Amino acid sequence: MKICYDNCEQPKYGLTFEGAFHGRTLGTLSLNRSKSVHRRDFPELSGIHDVPHSMAGVERLREKLDPDHGHIPPEQVAFLILEPVQGEGGYQIPEPEFMRAVNDLCDEHDIPLIADEIQSGVGRTGEMWASDHFDFEPDVITSAKALRVGATISSADIFPEEKSRISSTWGAGDILSSIQGTLTVAAIREHDLLSHATQAGERFLGQLEDLQESHPETVVDVRGLGLMTAVEFDTKDRREAVVDAALQRGLLTLGCGQKTLRLLPPLDVRERELDIAVDLLDDAIDHVES
């Protein structure tokens, strides 16, 4: 965000999507549109506008940015931020047209795009960045989690030239975690883990689709991109009960969105482990249903 604010001559606005989650640091809270618990009663950054995470949302944005009829001057927009696959918001995998439309709109108005790849990046979707699945060219990419260290990547065009403008001293990222990050990327390349995540993810999603067929009353959707996979239930209570029952059986999952359960196997997961996961989840759902 600071890279983009610094790049903009009159930084007044930032754009975000409904369902977004960009972390718990004070600045990013203002971008969040998922759970209220993160934002409640904390001060807000001014000028953050949100629109629905859909083609209708992009249309609304187009109207807001229209130089003749809109109310947001595009030259005062420092950035548009999005998660290429929404994480906390419920593992929402966008349509390619949506991503293309966002990309084109930002291009048209010269608005820098931030891809928050903290959850979706570093191979989890079968590409190094989830953005790579789409016609989508971010100017800034945030990374962490699977990288084992936080890293912000920016095109040279917009990165501040002034020394010490955006750096921090103790925001983690010591030598050990930097080495972990470097070795993680090296291992992904060496063991071709992107292809593995794609193949394993496709197979796993097929198994989850079978799971949905055997629980038609309670499982309302399954979806995934690579190994970023999710099962949506009919109610939040059911989801919570399944997360608990799965944990009792040895399968660690996590809720996201209103009533979705996410599964995020490691990139080197074996078929056998995925089979076990599906059996445990099936058993957990049976238990909750009965």
Ligand SMILES: Cc1ncc(COP(=O)(O)O)c(C=O)c1O
């Ligand atoms: C998409 C996304 N962005 C950013 C973050 C960073 O969160 P935090 O500020 O809590 O480290 C997360 C962590 O869950 C995330 O999923």
